[in-house]
Amino acid sequence: MDLKQIFRTPNPIIGVVHLLPLPTSPRWGGNLKAVIDRAEQEATALASGGVDGIMVENFFDAPFTNSQVDPAVVSAMTLVVDRVMNLVTLPVGINVLRNDAHSAIAIASCVKAQFIRVNVLTGVMATDQGLIEGQAHQLLRYRRELGSDIKILADVLVKHARPLGSPNLTTAVQDTIERGLADAVILSGWATGSPPSLEDLELAKAAASDTPVFIGSGASWENISTLMQAADGVIVSSSLKRQGKREQAVDPIRVSQFVEAMRHSVSGKPHPHPMSSIKLHS
Numbered sequence: 001m002d003l004k005q006i007f008r009t010p011n012p013i014i015g016v017v018h019l020l021p022l023p024t025s026p027r028w029g030g031n032l033k034a035v036i037d038r039a040e041q042e043a044t045a046l047a048s049g050g051v052d053g054i055m056v057e058n059f060f061d062a063p064f065t066n067s068q069v070d071p072a073v074v075s076a077m078t079l080v081v082d083r084v085m086n087l088v089t090l091p092v093g094i095n096v097l098r099n100d101a102h103s104a105i106a107i108a109s110c111v112k113a114q115f116i117r118v119n120v121l122t123g124v125m126a127t128d129q130g131l132i133e134g135q136a137h138q139l140l141r142y143r144r145e146l147g148s149d150i151k152i153l154a155d156v157l158v159k160h161a162r163p164l165g166s167p168n169l170t171t172a173v174q175d176t177i178e179r180g181l182a183d184a185v186i187l188s189g190w191a192t193g194s195p196p197s198l199e200d201l202e203l204a205k206a207a208a209s210d211t212p213v214f215i216g217s218g219a220s221w222e223n224i225s226t227l228m229q230a231a232d233g234v235i236v237s238s239s240l241k242r243q244g245k246r247e248q249a250v251d252p253i254r255v256s257q258f259v260e261a262m263r264h265s266v267s268g269k270p271h272p273h274p275m276s277s278i279k280l281h282s
Contacts, residue, residue, distance in 0.1 A: 016237035018059035049255025066129035
């Protein structure tokens with residue numbers, strides 16, 4: 001996966017848009033326009049602050065299903081992602097929680113998004129949704145059927161989960177890449193907002209060889225320079241919210257602060273002006 005070709009930088013920052021509850025979720029508020037408006041505001045704040053890509057996920061649909069989401073969720077996310085992609089020029093990705101990679105790649109294929117995140121691509125993880133089994137064999141065949149080149153960013157030993165058995169990190173990374181054919185791997189801490197350790201990132205980076213490694217949780221302007229010593233990019237959400245609280249909206253000031261800290265940690269890398277990432281409509 002050529003990060004520079006997709007994100008225009010070898011060390012991308014992917015900001016996350018956490019969608020408000022969608023139809024059929026327990027906290028669905030009955031107003032899709034409110035979901036779209038919030039997503040557009042957050043995407044604009046992320047693009048203005050200088051991120052290199054945006055990921056859209058149904059974060060507030062918890063509690064999640066462990067497999068396929070309701071068709072209404074797929075329909076709503078397709079609408080929202082299409083609106084976001086009409087608003088910003090950045091690469092856009094999709095994560096359908098908890099692990100509906102088929103729906104994610106279907107949405108991405110229809111709206112021409114560039115990548116998806118898959119929480120469990122290979123192996124078996126024990127989660128609060130029960131056991132989740134990786135379906136790499138089905139997903140990769142489905143991608144081929146769609147005639148798509150959408151990139152698959154796959155978590156390794158994903159957060160809020162424990163592996164069934166005790167695979168070491170090195171083996172898990174190698175299996176995800178060599179047997180699951182992931183285009184990039186993601187390493188997170190134990191939960192949302194918790195960073196991976198530098199030691200684990202170093203192990204993952206060594207095992208991944210030329211495959212990109214992303215920090216998947218817990219990155220902040222305070223720790224990003226340390227974490228980026230052993231990573232290629234970062235997916236960030238909670239620390240960009242007002243007061244750093246995940247239930248709040250994205251704070252443009254915190255986005256700019258994070259981007260500046262990230263740029264200093266990988267100084268010398270070219271980066272376009274952040275305002276060039278927003279489409280101007282007459």
